[in-house]
Amino acid sequence: MAATTLLTSDQFLALPEEFDQNGNVVRQELINGEVITTMPHAAKRHDTIRSNILAPLMVYLHANRDLGLKAFPDTEFIVDANNSFVPDASIIAIDRLKQDEHKYIHGAPELAIEVVSPSESAAYLKIKTDAYLKNGSRSVWIVFPEVRSVMVYTVDSIRELKGDQSMEDPLLPGFSSPVSAFFELT
Amino acid sequence: MAATTLLTSDQFLALPEEFDQHGNRIKDELIGGEVVKMAQPSYLHDRVKNRISRVLIRYLDANPALPLDALVETGARVSDSDTFVPDVSVVKVGEQPLSSRIYRGSPELAIEVVSPMDTAKHLKRKIDAYLAGRAKAVWVVFPDACSVMVHTRHSVRDLKGDQSIDDPLLPGFSSPVAAFFELT
Numbered sequence: 001m002a003a004t005t006l007l008t009s010d011q012f013l014a015l016p017e018e019f020d021q022n023g024n025v026v027r028q029e030l031i032n033g034e035v036i037t038t039m040p041h042a043a044k045r046h047d048t049i050r051s052n053i054l055a056p057l058m059v060y061l062h063a064n065r066d067l068g069l070k071a072f073p074d075t076e077f078i079v080d081a082n083n084s085f086v087p088d089a090s091i092i093a094i095d096r097l098k099q100d101e102h103k104y105i106h107g108a109p110e111l112a113i114e115v116v117s118p119s120e121s122a123a124y125l126k127i128k129t130d131a132y133l134k135n136g137s138r139s140v141w142i143v144f145p146e147v148r149s150v151m152v153y154t155v156d157s158i159r160e161l162k163g164d165q166s167m168e169d170p171l172l173p174g175f176s177s178p179v180s181a182f183f184e185l186t
Numbered sequence: 187m188a189a190t191t192l193l194t195s196d197q198f199l200a201l202p203e204e205f206d207q208h209g210n211r212i213k214d215e216l217i218g219g220e221v222v223k224m225a226q227p228s229y230l231h232d233r234v235k236n237r238i239s240r241v242l243i244r245y246l247d248a249n250p251a252l253p254l255d256a257l258v259e260t261g262a263r264v265s266d267s268d269t270f271v272p273d274v275s276v277v278k279v280g281e282q283p284l285s286s287r288i289y290r291g292s293p294e295l296a297i298e299v300v301s302p303m304d305t306a307k308h309l310k311r312k313i314d315a316y317l318a319g320r321a322k323a324v325w326v327v328f329p330d331a332c333s334v335m336v337h338t339r340h341s342v343r344d345l346k347g348d349q350s351i352d353d354p355l356l357p358g359f360s361s362p363v364a365a366f367f368e369l370t
Contacts, residue, residue: 121302
């Protein structure tokens, strides 16, 4: 990509935090060694969709505690030596949380969920999806608000779900939610 | 989507052409009614685009009975609210007047080479619009990841490395995906 200096995840995480003119932390990710400032999302729609996805996942995981999984918004993952991402939502094995008291988690989440922002680069999204799967994610959900569909990537398959189709995942036996419910904005 | 006025393809195609300060024509596309400036080309992008078009043209030259042609950056009026410029497209010949300013409808096969500035949102809309028209497949080529995602109406596959890319539209055509990215 651009002819910029590439960083490792360790170098990236050692950078001082940056703040914008309003004193808010500027959120950044490291994608293939490149520092990318994540655009402020179209907040209301983006966050509503994220909540719509997280709510049924949290209810399901609470009722199925024996699975040992937990769902989080905005957790930072050092996915590998050149990639450090903050998925919009993620599901993590509780075991990994106990071992890791740092502010970020090493490796990829069991399930990564990215809600596509209007300005999000297709090329970076592909690199992120590949990096998640290469580093242990069982699946990656890429959520497209504009067309109200979810692309579900696993290591060996890609499916697109929309409308009345049910969102299911091998990681979450018995979980089912109509995809359309993710996009209800009221 | 931004609160901009949405255009139809006919309105879009009737707009006067715009030029930048160097006198070069500004190229844009209509994506879901939204006028979107095309990303600046990059060297890698154009090399990959040319490589793929050469591979397809070689195949079509060797199969002159097929009523198909491979085009580079030819505009296509894909729907009433979508007019795109696919990087490479394979179209059926003999069905449209040669005097048409633009190809009407979706090509049989559309190939988009992803630039760093292409947004995921617009790319998704383009894939959906091509497939809602007469395209049987859309190849989305990622130069950085060295992979090609092949979208059809019912499936998506991610091909890379030694995996072969083929297409029902192109009988006997087969190329390892890696061949698209072996550039010096």
